[in-house]
Each structure stands twice: as structure tokens, then as C-alpha cells.
Amino acid sequence: MDPRYSAQDVVRCALCRDAVAPLYCNVCHTHLCGDCVTKHFSDKSKVHNVVPLEQFLSTLNYPKCPTHPTKQCELHCEQCDIPICTSCISSGKHIGHKQLEIFADFESKKEVLRRDLQELEKILPKYQESAAIIKTQKTDQLKHSQKLTSELNKQGEALHREIHTIIQRKQAEIDEMNAQHLAAIEKQEDETNKALHEIKQVIQDLKSLLDTSDVGLVSKYRSRIAEFRKLPHKLKISFPNFLPQKINREELLKQFGSFSPLSTVPSPGAESSPPARPLLDVPRLITDIPTTGYRNLYNVSCLSHEEIWTSGYNKIMQLYNLKGELLKSVQTKSGNVPQDIAVTRSGGLVYTDYGDRSINLVSGTQIQTLIRLRGWRPRRLCSTSSGDLLVIMTSDDGQTKVVRYSGSTETQTIQQDDQGKPLYSSGYGYKYLSENRNSDICVADCDACAVVVVSAAGKLRFRYTGPPSTPGESFRPRGITTDSRANILTSDHENHRIYIIDQDGRFLRLFHNCGLQAPHGLCVDSRDNLFVAENKTGKVKKLQYYK
DSSP states (O other): OOTTOTTGGGOBOTTTSSSBOOEEETTTTEEEOGGGHHHHHTOTTSOOOEEEHHHHHHTOOOOBOSSSTTSBOOEEETTTTEEEOHHHHHTTTTTTOOEEEHHHHHHHHHHHHHHHHHHHHHHHHHHHHHHHHHHHHHHHHHHHHHHHHHHHHHHHHHHHHHHHHHHHHHHHHHHHHHHHHHHHHHHHHHHHHHHHHHHHHHHHHHHHHHHOOOHHHHHHOOOOHHHHHSOOOOOOOOOOOOOOOOOOHHHHHHHHOOOOOOOOOOOTTSSOOOOOOOEEEEEEEEEEEEOOSOSSEEEEEESSSSEEEEEESSSEEEEEETTOOEEEEEEOSSSOOOSEEEEOTTSOEEEEETTTTEEEEEETTEEEEEEEOSSEEEEEEEEOTTSOEEEEEEETTSOEEEEEEETTEEEEEEOBOTTSOBSSOOSSOOEEEEEOTTSOEEEEETTTTEEEEEOTTSOEEEEEOSOTTOTTSOOOEEEEEEOTTOOEEEEETTTTEEEEEOTTSOEEEEEOSSOOOSEEEEEEOTTOEEEEEETTTOEEEEEEEEO
16 A cells, blocks of 8 residues: 555545445546446446556655655645645644645545536536627627618618708799799880880881971870880899708707617626515506407507507507507508517517518508518517517418517527427417517417527527426416516416516416406516406506515
8 A cells, every 4th residue: 555645444435435445447536446346347438447546546746845845745734725744744833733634635626626527517508608699699789780870871861862852842942933033024124125115116206297297297196205204113122031040960860860778688697686576475456458449359568667559359459558548559551460569679569460471560650561471470579679579480381480580681590409309389379479688588388388488599498387386287378578587477368377487497476366367468567567468358457566
């Protein structure tokens, strides 16, 4: 036995945890007893190299003592956390300190290294995924910047066209004034020239009469002096002046347009979460808003904390305030029932038209078709924090996928997991989706009886299939939304319930005792108030669910 290792009797076999271990595997860095060697060799994933412990110890490089260079450090001082030799102990500097045999410290730290390695190997993919997301975000940011520049130039061109139109209109006014003035001048000119010609003619006639002896001609003469004494009126023309208005740059900037606020949502851990707010056991009803004209109410989307858009089994989409007053109604472009609605970051309304395979933007009184699909039909959608659109759609043969659009450009498709299996159920059942503040994409898949959550890169994070305490109860999620704490809320239409889970799929709360009737679409405003569209009653209920 290596004389430097005096504590061999405390080294136990890593497999049976009982017998003294006189052997060591250089490949697995494992202590073994003679009885467990065969079991260790049964692991065929590695080519093992088992040697006597003394042989392994002889390969170790014990450190030289920095204080006594001729000595090897055989011990480790726990208090000083340094290797020491026997002379260091004799010096009295480590009196009262606990010392370990250096090999035991070596083994202990090797175990720490192994644990750290295992944990880092688990952490590494998350950083790799984050790096991939950042790369995608940089590409998306460049595309979005180019899109903003294009929109800016379009607005500039529109402003130039308006200015050109104004100039043309003012020029037309100048031309009209010029024509009126010119007509008046020409009329005066005609009258003056006519009188001038007549005066010349009368003068010539008078000279002839003075020279004649014909009494008859002279007696016929009638004087026109009184007529010609009335000299022609001078035409007074007042020329108009152009009074330019001072250009107000600030007002012009307001009219030109502005950018919505920049929003960056760090991933979990990048910044501290909002201050903790406990959930209520029973949500408090703030108000309910009756809607009209819907046989069934399906969807609700917050324009602000005071105004909501609604849609249902009707071709009309309606904007209400919290008093229940109808502020605006918009009919779909095709006359079809909208499948879903969402409010964009800039306050526009987008809706999906399953019937004609289109995604449309309502701006004022105009409806613009952004996207028209082939072979697929759009179902539900949401607007993301970056201004993109996420759309869940089904193919003509029943497949399901989530597609991200930047403007009208498809930038991402999410359909399968890493094993090539579908992430979402096939068929045409209810599926709603929402983006969480950590950029996860959350889908309520009613047919799969699950909430399916993937990362921004499209990697499956978890499936939530109902609270573990009630495994026998059905879980049929319909509407889905998320709040400022990245909690996920989903409605169970059949059981008249709202479930709340956290961003990692842990169950938080079940609201089943607050008088909800067939809850369907959900949305949360900027103050974390929950709006619930009741399918049968046609009401939208506003609930407070945080204390």
C-alpha cells in the first residue's frame, strides 16, 4: 500500500457501499471491491481499466509544499483550504485546524467536479437554445428595421403626394383668379377700343362736314360730345397675396406618425420578476358587459383596460366599453364568421377568416387582407410583443401547425417535436394560442386535453393535462391568455372553470366557484384584470384574480 495513503480503510466500494475498495477504475473514476468488479465490467458502454488502488495512487502527482520545497503535501487544511506537509504541522501554524488526508480531499473535490460537470451538461443546451433564439431575434430585428424603413418611406411618399395635391389645388385657384381678372381686363379693352374707333370716325366726319357746302348733310349732324366726355372707367384690380402658414414641425411630426414604444421582454432569470402578488381564492367580479347580436360569443380581446373587441357566431365584430356601450361595429370583408380576433401593438384589429383562408387587418373603416393561405385554413391567432402574428392553422387533411408572420412574411413554423411527432392534435377541434412574457408559445389543445407550451425556438417545454390532485376529472381547455407574471390562464368551457398554471406548468389555482357559465375566449389587460367571454350568455365578465 502506498505509505502516503493511510486512510485506505475508509475508502468504500462505490457499488456495494460496504466493502473496502482495494481497486480503482481509471475510466469511471470509481472505487471497487473485488466482488463488484464483475458487475462493473457488465457496463459495456465503456472499456474499463481496473487497477490496484496502490497503482492508481502511484500515478498521482502530490503537490510540493510551497513553504517546505523538499516536502510533499500529504494533508489538506480545511480552515486554510491549502495543501500542507508534516513540517507545516510541526511549525504550529495549523494548530487546532482540521486536516484531511490529501487524497480524501482530492476524491471529495473530484466528486464536486463530477456533479458540476453533470449539471453544466444539462444547462448547456438551454444556453445553446438561448443563443439560437438570440440569433433568430437579431435576424428578425434586422427584418423589422427594414420593414420600419419601408413603412417610413411609404409615409414620406404619401406626404409628398399630399403636398403635391395641395400645390396643384392652389395652382388651380391661381389659374381661376387669373382667368377672371383677364376676362375683366379684356372686356374693358374691347369697350375702350370700340369708343376710340368711333371717336376717330366722328373726327373724320366733322372735318368732311366743315369742308362741304351741302346744307342737308350739315343739318343732319347730331353731336356726341356728351357721350364721349364720359371717359372710360379705369379698371381697379386688387392682386391677391399668398399668406404662407408657418410650418409647425412638432405638429407635422404628430401628423406624420410615430413609433410604438420599444419593448424587450427578457427571458426568465434575465431580470427580476414583478413584485409578488398572491392569487385570490375566489376572483372578484368587477363588471359584466352584455353583448348583442351573437348567437354564441367566442372571442374577446383587450384594446385597453376600458375597451374590448368581441366576436362570435356572427359576421360582425363589436367594440364595447366597460359600461356596455357599443362603440363600433365592423363586418368581415367576406361576410363570413371570423374565427378569432386579436388587437395588435399599434391598436389595429386582426381577424382570421376560415372560410376564405385569409388573415385581415381592420384599420379605421378599411379592411386589408394581409395573408391568404393555400392548402391551410387559419383558426386562432395572437399578436406578439415584437409585433409579429402567431397563427394556428389546420390543413385540408386535418394537420395542425403554428406559424409566425412578420408582416405578411412567414418566418417560423412549429409543428413537430424533436422526435418528429406532432406537437398538436389533428382534426378541426378548438385550439387557442397566446404568447407568454418569456416568449413561450402556449396552445390550448381541446382535443388533446392539454395545454402545449413550446419555447420561442419551437422546442417543447411541457404539456399540462390538468391538476394532479384531480386526475379523474376531464380537462378540456378552450380559451387561453397570459399575464404580467408569465402565468397561463385557460378556460374549461364544459366544466365552467378557469385554470391558472405558472410558466413551467405547475398548477396554481382553479376558479370553479365564481359563477362563470361556459367560459370561452380570454384576455388579460395591462393591469392583470381577466376578461372572460361567456359562450351561452353573450356576456363578457371582468374579474380581478390577484389580491
